[in-house]
Amino acid sequence: ATFSNLSERLVKTFAHLRTKGKLSPADVDATVREIRRALLDADVALTVVKAFTARVRERALSDEVNQALNPAQQVVKIVDEELVAILGGETRHLRFAKQPPTVIMLAGLQGAGKTTFAGKLALRLRGEGHTPILVAADLQRPNAVGQLQVVGEQAGVSVYAPEPGNGVGDPVKVAKASIRYARDKQHDVVIVDTAGRTGVDEQMMKQAAAIRKAIDPDEVLFVIDAMIGQDAVATAKAFDEGVDFTGVVLSKLDGDTRGGAALSVVSVTGKPILFASTGERLEDLEVFHPERQARRILDMGDVLTLIEQAQKAFDEEEARKVADKIAREAFTLDDFLKQMQQIKKLGSMKKLLGMLPGAAGMRQQIEQFDDSLLTRTEAIIQSMTKAERDNPRILNGSRRLRIANGSGTTVSEVNQLVQRFEQAAKMMKSVARGGMPSIPGMGSL
Numbered sequence: 001a002t003f004s005n006l007s008e009r010l011v012k013t014f015a016h017l018r019t020k021g022k023l024s025p026a027d028v029d030a031t032v033r034e035i036r037r038a039l040l041d042a043d044v045a046l047t048v049v050k051a052f053t054a055r056v057r058e059r060a061l062s063d064e065v066n067q068a069l070n071p072a073q074q075v076v077k078i079v080d081e082e083l084v085a086i087l088g089g090e091t092r093h094l095r096f097a098k099q100p101p102t103v104i105m106l107a108g109l110q111g112a113g114k115t116t117f118a119g120k121l122a123l124r125l126r127g128e129g130h131t132p133i134l135v136a137a138d139l140q141r142p143n144a145v146g147q148l149q150v151v152g153e154q155a156g157v158s159v160y161a162p163e164p165g166n167g168v169g170d171p172v173k174v175a176k177a178s179i180r181y182a183r184d185k186q187h188d189v190v191i192v193d194t195a196g197r198t199g200v201d202e203q204m205m206k207q208a209a210a211i212r213k214a215i216d217p218d219e220v221l222f223v224i225d226a227m228i229g230q231d232a233v234a235t236a237k238a239f240d241e242g243v244d245f246t247g248v249v250l251s252k253l254d255g256d257t258r259g260g261a262a263l264s265v266v267s268v269t270g271k272p273i274l275f276a277s278t279g280e281r282l283e284d285l286e287v288f289h290p291e292r293q294a295r296r297i298l299d300m301g302d303v304l305t306l307i308e309q310a311q312k313a314f315d316e317e318e319a320r321k322v323a324d325k326i327a328r329e330a331f332t333l334d335d336f337l338k339q340m341q342q343i344k345k346l347g348s349m350k351k352l353l354g355m356l357p358g359a360a361g362m363r364q365q366i367e368q369f370d371d372s373l374l375t376r377t378e379a380i381i382q383s384m385t386k387a388e389r390d391n392p393r394i395l396n397g398s399r400r401l402r403i404a405n406g407s408g409t410t411v412s413e414v415n416q417l418v419q420r421f422e423q424a425a426k427m428m429k430s431v432a433r434g435g436m437p438s439i440p441g442m443g444s445l
């Protein structure tokens with residue numbers, strides 16, 4: 001997954017650091033060097049790496065660390081904070097116009113994922129009670145309009161496009177007309193998809209700039225493929241100069257990318273990342289939270305996103321019940337089972353597991369994850385009595401053997417499940433209390 005290599009390297013570096021008590025300047029330098037190499041190998045732009053490591057070094061050598069009870073942990077905290085900073089700091093949400101319609105224009109290279117993102121955003125906004133419309137202002141690429149129509153249909157929103165057979169239309173006119181149309185038909189959000197090219201070229205940029213000028217959008221979102229590596233910087237700069245975008249969408253963050261683009265684009269352009277596109281399904285869209293992303297990179301897990309995703313699969317009442325149970329510390333294996341069955345509905349278990357604290361250390365297991373594990377886990381819990389599900393503490397050796405036999409699994413699988421449940425319960429408790437979940441082997445920050 002994205003960042004997994006970077007993540008592993010950082011985790012290893014910190015594990016080494018934790019073997020030391022007080023940190024000497026040499027220790028700090030060695031650590032900073034490791035971080036620097038890990039970032040460069042992840043394709044983060046050199047200027048960004050330099051500034052980042054300089055800040056980490058300065059802070060790591062300061063009293064803030066020297067006087068800390070646990071200096072190594074303090075360094076991890078510094079890296080966490082600096083990562084959050086280069087990812088943009090605060091979460092930047094989509095801005096809506098005071099007077100509808102809100103106009104959102106998309107720009108980016110061909111194949112970046114604009115059209116897919118248009119559908120994802122439309123679906124999400126529709127789910128939030130908006131009445132978006134998609135506009136095809138990409139009139140060059142053969143079948144671009146057709147592709148948007150397919151995406152619109154999947155998202156359940158209508159698509160504004162010129163009548164086919166009119167030859168090559170004028171995208172500026174189409175975009176302008178679409179806004180009048182939206183106003184007439186009471187669509188409160190207009191998402192304008194524009195043409196892309198395989199490389200940045202002047203004509204495309206001029207056209208995009210002309211559309212921007214004509215429709216005066218509330219947001220201009222630059223969609224960038226997280227896989228483009230070192231080219232990210234030049235491309236982002238070109239688009240920033242060309243269309244002065246207001247925010248960034250990282251696409252294909254699910255792929256096996258090193259993540260450099262994500263870590264460079266904010267510093268290079270000064271523009272925030274609003275969304276991360278994480279798959280080919282229209283549901284695969286996340287609001288980008290710098291803090292959560294940093295914690296994923298540092299393998300502290302992204303429990304908040306995990307819970308949000310899980311809640312999407314629950315009906316609200318169920319979600320409230322679970323939250324209430326977590327708060328009362330009454331979360332049982334039965335609830336665990338119910339949640340698991342609902343999480344199964346979400347699709348990719350691998351992606352969800354990747355958000356757990358310690359995921360970098362479990363990468364291989366996660367890659368090898370197969371759904372029969374879920375089925376076996378269900379079988380184990382179903383082989384327990386009500387009393388056992390309510391209170392796993394009563395599970396002694398003979399009970400565990402009975403459950404293993406009853407579910408066609410082994411005692412060690414039963415043990416693992418109980419352990420996982422206890423960890424999950426503990427984690428959720430600390431999240432519910434607003435604290436940071438503790439990191440296996442690291443204590444809590």
Ligand code: GDP
Pocket residue numbers: 108109110111112113114115116117196251252253254255277278279280284
């Ligand atoms: P556009 O030319 O910028 O409109 O790009 P498209 O939306 O047509 O996307 C290009 C290709 O990337 C298509 O095959 C999409 O299915 C794929 N794609 C788009 N977003 C994602 C994503 O987040 N993850 C993955 N894995 N593929 C994506």
